[in-house]
Amino acid sequence: MFKKLLASVGIGAAKVDTQLHQQTLTPGQSFTATIVIQGGDVDQQISGLTLTLMTEAKTEVDDHTAYQHVVLDHWSLAENTTIEAGKTYELPFEGVLPYETPITAIGGHRNQSRVWIQTGLEVDLAIDPSDKDILAIEPRDDMMTLIAAMEDAGYRLKKADVEKGYLQGDGFRSQSGIYQELEFVPGGMSLFGVKEVELSMIPHDGGVDTIVEIDRAFSGDSYRSLSWQSDTSVAQLGQRLKSLLG
Template structure:
């Protein structure tokens, strides 16, 4: 029976299970994410080589597409980026019916995507069990803007701009393989009638917040303006907000900059 149970456990039947509990419901880039990892023993003892945590998100990348003709085409492909990882420093054995608890902490990178629009961020937990099915757990995370970005978003909203679309696009020259792009439309306020849309790319580091802007004044507009610039490294109209700036001042700085630059 023991051998039979071990065989079933190797297929994931009656095997150990893992459940990760987040200690915070709302996360902010640049801060720590504390978690508790609960490992529940199954119907047979199992050796666990490691526990791995992966903080992940998706982004879009344009790749060449071949359809059997001479025309050059591109298509958007969804890619997964691992933002941060954590591993247990030692192996252990989980006995029948045993429960074990491990505490871990992941540092969220400054440029972890804000989870609005199509942006998704999740935490995967893997039990590494040799020669067996590896139990997994997946938790969807809620990521809100850090204070500087929140100050900028608040100011744009108060100026009559509304977020229409948010995308994570592949880009070179940054710490991560992508940047997050925010598309705004003016529905009232000083920019209504002057612009059709505003696209913003934000990049955060310990020195502060770097922002790039592209304004479309034409009636028919262009979709994904910044994604084209990103691929050629031609982003312009950039503004740097120092890390020591208070959120309200950050928002005022951006509005003044946009008013003068456009």
């Protein structure tokens, strides 16, 4: 009985560990993992096993900036079962990242974007054993096309963060309730009076939609829509960027 009481407060309880098979991922990519559950000192009844894809997004609350954890996706893998004491269980898992998953493996002086998978065992009358795995999300090739075009145009990435809200452009709208902003600044002298350019990309099957926010020294902010197919070259996209920024 004493061991059962200890297990109910997380001492000697079952442990869970999600082991991803890929070191890096991209938005919209499928991925695989092995979920390892190690039984504790006593048998434990669980009512579920869940994986939750999370990010942290900036929002405004009562005129000040706050950060909130946001669920991007959620997977349920198991229902009522018993985790036997001392026994190890390995469960295969396969999932797909949402297209609007923020990218985290990117440069910039201030990269504030974070994405992780939270794995939890739902244990009755106990502190849920959980596991947090930080993900390295790289830009897709068609997203890198825009980043390379910005660099070719003389801009450098300064900051990346995630904000709560929706984006709407010419013929497209975001769906996840969050969006990522990549902030670029001129690498040298201000180009066309541009102080900074913020890009918010929404990748999809076959291409990318983007909101381009341009902050000019004398005319304030303006917004443009930019969409391209996955086979668009850096040079082609660069020409379109020059039309927007010039």
